[in-house]
Amino acid sequence: MSDLLYSEEEEALRSALRDLLADHCDAAGVIVRTESDAPHDRELWKALSEGMGLAGLLVPESQGGQGATHREVAVVLEELGRAVAPVPYLTSAVVATEALLACEGEEAAKLLSALASGRTVGALTVALSVAPGGAYKAVRYEDGALHGELTGVADASAADVLLVPAADGELYAVDADAVTVTPQVSLDLTRPVATVVFDGAPARRLGAAGPAVRQGLRAGAGLLASEQLGLADWCLTETVRYLKDRKQFNRPVGGFQALKHRLAQLWLEVVHTRAAARNAADALATGSEDADVAVALAASYAAPVAVHAAEETVQLHGGIGMTWEHPAHLYLKRAKANSLAYGTAGAHREALAELVDLRAP
Template identity: 40%
Template sequence: MRVSVAGLLKQRSGPDAVRAAMSSPSRIDRPLWQTLCTEIGVAALPVPDEFGGAGAGFAETGVILEETGAVLCPVPVYSAAIATAAILATGDTDAARRLLPGIASGEKSVALCWAGPDGWAAPGVTAEAGLLTGTAHYVLDGESADHLLVLAGTSSGLTVHDVDAHAEGITITPRPVVDPTRPLASVTFDDVAATTITAKADTEDTLRTAAWALLSAEQVGGAARTLDLTVQYTKERSQFGRPIGSFQALKHRMADMYTLVETSRSISRAALDAVAAGAADAPELAAAAHVYCSESFATVTGEAIQLHGGIGITWEHDIQLYFKRAHGSALLFGQPHRVVTELAKRLHGAMTAQPPTSR
């Protein structure tokens, strides 16, 4: 599967195709997405058999995300995966039967609406009497969505709703982005009637765990390709009559980049395996993968910019796109430093809750 996806992306998602999609109306490559869904079945991987999917899991989706992340492929594979994760996390069989077959086939694009103006700590949309009001920010692939899956706040907690993206009262606004390979939109709801999905109490936490683990796989793919591009460039760029990659100081820096890529790959796959297995430590592993892979990707791309020199910051060179993807993806579903702070609070609380031991 990895070889098949990589081969297809090599043919149809080169730098020129990526840049063309960046300037298209929906900012995605729709024909390529349909090919990935119909011929390889990438969207169907985490969808259970009973809902028209392949019955694999999120670990297999991680394989796809490594490959699409490596070429900054402009297709909604990540947004489809987290929409699937959200539906499965609710435990609502009727909603799964209604929505997942369309996602699995690629016929229906579903965008997740969650974040408020300050991020994902609190939803931007409220629900009252079945009507949605407010604005969801940072919606991935929102402008190309056929359907919206909305996490909304109520007086009793978080609820989940689904609604047609073209329903009356919905305004989808494409937003300018630092990372042009990742389309983001704001979605405003003005008393929009929506179908409520019965959700479990831990739906939000389960979804965040899956989103972090899946994102880490995409980050690994981007970091690995950044390293490959840097090594290739330092073999070709000469100074003082020899390739700059032969200088010992630069070799050491690329060796450090390699270490970050490989350790990121290890923790990402551990997190995805834990999510797929429903392991008790999946939330901690996913949080660790989000923090580590985000920081590693940013470090690797920062080093790549330095090793490319002045050309690395020009629009014509692709390495700057990876630098922007690294910094943009780190902010999704909670910034790393905030995640570390929250984990520290939980650890401190668990330690203080334990009774003191007597000697």
């Protein structure tokens, strides 16, 4: 049986990353970025990828990566979730990287090394709402070029290269400057989505699209639970701290029994989410035959917990929690957007029922 506790190396990684984010990703700065035309923090991405080598955690050392596992990536995503960091880590270092790992050939290997360095950002052009194994839209491939339009692509505006499934069943690489990327209205401005238009964009074949897309989306869904865990943990910690300091009737607000009960319930949910997210990360890391079950379980449980935690943060902070200056709205928006990413909780519960043979009558 796997040990789901954090190792010393994982805790050291967490500590170093939390210090970096404290210096480079303050809440006020993130709020300002969401009001600009460039929500992604390029300097933070450079510090994470080139400074700490985190973009290549899933890439083998022989291909320029760190040769780590999904467990280490899960720790990174927990901390990025705590900071609501506006970087394309999940979409590039996890989803796009996993899709490339499922491909063979020189072109895929070259792109994998580029993504591992962090100097190239990748994005899989499948709508953010698509669950692992779900149907997705493809574009037309003709005479070495792609034609069509794809919507709901996360972090497309930050990508240098796009991994595009085509109707012929193949996955192609397209340089971002060969397509038209138009931002869509997005609730979570720290992970914006966009429409990508291919009008004769030159394409390079990578491999079969089906297995690559499924592997990428499965890793995205499983490790998104760790980001949701980090988000929920920040919400709980910050709310407890605020309720200890805030006084009403000359006593700390956190001393009122009704609020204690709400916080105790939220603590239990966060603890359960941690167990599910760690199990999913470990199952992906070890290639467990139960990885699909672990991912579906974590994804179905973590999303509503993150939303609940963010909602409680807004409400229990009172008036200050409703303001634009307080970061609570960043967490609520990320939690709500994440609840639709890589499949809804309901879709994952349905998949879980199929996997464990508990179909509805």
